Amino acid sequence: MHPRVKPALRRGWRDLNTVQFGMTPAHAMTLGPVDTVTGTFLDLLNGTRGMELLREEAVRMGLPEDHADRLVERLSDAGLLDDATGGGAGADALRERPHAVDRLRSDLASLSLTAPAPGDAERRLAARRGLRVQVRGVGRVGAALAALLSAAGVGEVDVRDGGCVEPWDVAPGGLPPGSVGERRSDAARRLVRDAAPERPPRRGSPCPFRDDTGFALVLLTPRDDLAVHSPDPLDSEPLLAAGIPHLYAGVVEATGVVGPLVLPGETPCAECLQRWRVERDPTWPRLLAQWRSRRPRTPPACDVALATAVAGTAAGHALAFLDGLSAAGAPHAAGVRWEAALPGLRWRPREVAAHPDCPCGAAGQAVLELSGAAGRSRVTMAEQRPSAESCHRANRTRRPGTWRAHV
Ligand SMILES: [Zn+2]
Numbered sequence: 001m002h003p004r005v006k007p008a009l010r011r012g013w014r015d016l017n018t019v020q021f022g023m024t025p026a027h028a029m030t031l032g033p034v035d036t037v038t039g040t041f042l043d044l045l046n047g048t049r050g051m052e053l054l055r056e057e058a059v060r061m062g063l064p065e066d067h068a069d070r071l072v073e074r075l076s077d078a079g080l081l082d083d084a085t086g087g088g089a090g091a092d093a094l095r096e097r098p099h100a101v102d103r104l105r106s107d108l109a110s111l112s113l114t115a116p117a118p119g120d121a122e123r124r125l126a127a128r129r130g131l132r133v134q135v136r137g138v139g140r141v142g143a144a145l146a147a148l149l150s151a152a153g154v155g156e157v158d159v160r161d162g163g164c165v166e167p168w169d170v171a172p173g174g175l176p177p178g179s180v181g182e183r184r185s186d187a188a189r190r191l192v193r194d195a196a197p198e199r200p201p202r203r204g205s206p207c208p209f210r211d212d213t214g215f216a217l218v219l220l221t222p223r224d225d226l227a228v229h230s231p232d233p234l235d236s237e238p239l240l241a242a243g244i245p246h247l248y249a250g251v252v253e254a255t256g257v258v259g260p261l262v263l264p265g266e267t268p269c270a271e272c273l274q275r276w277r278v279e280r281d282p283t284w285p286r287l288l289a290q291w292r293s294r295r296p297r298t299p300p301a302c303d304v305a306l307a308t309a310v311a312g313t314a315a316g317h318a319l320a321f322l323d324g325l326s327a328a329g330a331p332h333a334a335g336v337r338w339e340a341a342l343p344g345l346r347w348r349p350r351e352v353a354a355h356p357d358c359p360c361g362a363a364g365q366a367v368l369e370l371s372g373a374a375g376r377s378r379v380t381m382a383e384q385r386p387s388a389e390s391c392h393r394a395n396r397t398r399r400p401g402t403w404r405a406h407v
Contacts, residue, residue: 001118002084003054003072004047008109009080013039021080027113029078037061038071045072047084079116086119090126100198104153114325124323128153131322135219136160138188140302141250142221143174144311145318146188149219150195152319158215159188161223168299169223173308217318218246225252225300226291233271240264240360245321247333249314251302254342256310260352261321261333265361268335272355272362306342313338313347 005011009022009029018032019039034042044057051068058068075081087094095101101108104125111121131154135146138161150157165179165187179187218239222228227235228250239246240262247261248270262269277284317333320326335354340347354362 001072001086002047002050003045003075003118004082004084005042005045005075006080006082006109006112008112011042022113029080031075031078031080037063038067041068041071045075045081047082076118081118082112082121083118087122087126088119090129091119091122094122094126094129097198100153100196103196103198107152111323114320115323124325125153128319128322129155131216132156132158132214133217133219133318133322134158134160134215135188135221137221137223137227137250138175138184139169139221139223140171140174140304140307141311141314142219142223143169143188143191144171144308145219145221145249145314147173147191147195148311148315149318150192152315153196154319154322157192159185159192161185161188166299168302171304171307173311215244216322218244219314219318220246220248221250221314223250223300224295225250225302228252228257230274230277230288230291231270233269233274236262236270240269247314247318247321248337249310251307251310252300254301254303254306256306256313256340256345257337258310258313258317258339259333259337260335261317262360263334266334266365268352268354268362269358269360271360272358273337273352275355275358276353303342306340306345309340309345 006021009027012020014020014030014032016036017034018030019034019042020028020030022028041058041061041063044054049057051072054068054072055065059065072081108121108125111125115121115124133149133154133156135142135149135157138146138159142159142161146157146159161184163184165175165182165184167180169175169184170177170180175184175187175191179190220231220236222231228248229252231248236246243264245261245263247259249258251257260268260273320332326332335352337350337352338347339350354360354365356363
């Protein structure tokens with residue numbers, strides 16, 4: 001282990017013997033009491049020294065023999081420590097690709113804050129390279145989402161859509177102006193490739209008859225606004241049958257939608273959503289039939305900024321799921337449709353409950369405790385008790401002298 005105080009957290013002294021790591025309510029921690037020599041010793045925890053050398057340095061500085069081990073353990077328990085050589089074989093292989101590492105350095109720093117144990121961030125980033133995901137529908141939202149997942153280090157991002165790129169599909173971060181008129185799937189595959197030029201080669205060739213199973217996650221991002229508003233349960237039936245998690249995202253009538261994330265048999269699906277709608281509004285099927293029979297000939301209302309925000313939000317939820325990170329034990333998009341309408345752009349969660357008659361079986365599962373961003377709580381210095389929401393391991397194993405900072 002080569003301990004490194006997380007460089008992603010800014011450090012400052014609150015007083016002569018209390019150090020604060022980080023600035024934001026979600027991640028700031030304070031550590032104390034810390035004497036001046038230990039404060040100087042912290043600078044040596046930069047990932048360049050192994051434990052043996054650190055012990056020698058500590059003794060040389062006049063610190064007790066076991067000081068280095070105790071400090072490292074304390075920082076580790078508080079979620080403040082990285083391991084510059086950690087993460088296992090996958091991380092070792094990634095470190096041998098300096099171009100990939102450099103491009104993903106900011107993503108790794110971010111992961112180090114949400115995956116708190118030393119080596120966790122490296123392990124999870126390396127694991128992304130072994131994942132396959134598929135994006136179905138590559139308009140403004142889907143194309144940007146596919147590029148984002150590829151850029152974030154997901155090893156294989158398959159894209160599925162028909163037709164050719166239209167002028168209104170073009171967006172920064174998505175399909176480029178030069179792709180107008182090109183086959184949509186070809187342009188999207190190039191976009192995915194360009195987003196991560198050093199990523200490993202695909203397993204097999206992009207064949208339209210290729211096996212559609214084995215995806216860690218399928219992103220359903222239809223260009224049709226009706227499919228965004230009211231996803232057809234028939235489309236997701238094969239995914240449910242194969243047990244493939246899937247996430248909905250798109251734009252409908254200047255409203256961005258992200259969710260739900262469907263974990264087959266565990267969290268509510270498109271049919272749950274549809275059954276509840278019909279129960280609440282018996283005329284819903286009549287409206288749906290009219291909408292489906294009258295396809296608009298004009299492009300849907302899909303603001304470029306909103307589409308990009310939706311793609312970013314969906315990518316964030318997708319990565320949190322793929323990384324195995326969640327808050328309160330459940331992914332934030334499971335059982336929830338996040339919606340934001342222009343011009344306010346305030347994201348609001350709309351809960352999607354499991355329907356007791358839906359064959360997906362989610363209603364038979366234990367209710368997951370879902371918590372939105374608005375429900376986040378934090379702990380003040382005065383309270384010094386663990387947060388109820390955070391998955392921050394530090395809080396569960398907090399040692400005397402470390403606590404969430406009051407920021
Ligand atoms: Zn269902």
